[in-house]
Amino acid sequence: MNRPFAHRSQRGVTLIGLMSWAVVVGFIGYVLVRTVPTLLEYQAIQKAINNIAASPPPTVVGIRNAFERQKEIEYSIESIGGGDLEITKEEGKVVIRFAYQKEVELIKPVYLLIKYEGRSQ
Template sequence: MTLSLRQRQRGVTLIGLLFWAVVIGFVALVGMRVFPTLNEYWTIQRTINKVAQEGGTTVPEIRAAFDRQKDIEYSITSISGKDLEITKVNEKVVVSFAYDKEVPLFEPVYLLIKYRGTSR
């Protein structure tokens, strides 16, 4: 009779709590290190869309317009105007870019992110 009244205790063990703390801490570390690179990518993408629409008609004009915008947007450090690939598709200027970004997580471990984009 007393066995049926007993209920099994449930809860989080100390080892389980430490495991989840390490997992959540690692995910937070990666997020804090990766977010600035994502912000830079989004800024570059906005900039090349603007430059492709308003920057000019020749390759040097478009590169110069990107470099001027880069000077305004201080968050762009990974590429410059000379790294852009500029083409014309159906009489529309298309600006493309690609670059790699190494994100240091902790001393011997780095995260390599390959960014690529094209104007719309």
């Protein structure tokens, strides 16, 4: 028996469901666009620290100055300077540590606080 107006169950996404997913995906994309530059800066700092630690200058001041020179070359490093580095010697090897915080404005007055820290290898 085939009725032309029989009630069939339908499958699929409703318009409201689709819009909800678009908002969620859009917000995640927005947060990523705002935070990825801070991650790239962290990676640039880590690379500079590793390069300096691989063949360290003989003094702490020399290490700080080498970082400042790297900072002039790598334009993305803005959050820390040579004075922010903690330089120690462990088992006869120079170890350079750094830590900083980065605030990312999402929507005023909401900010995302990201804490970065690292050390030479």
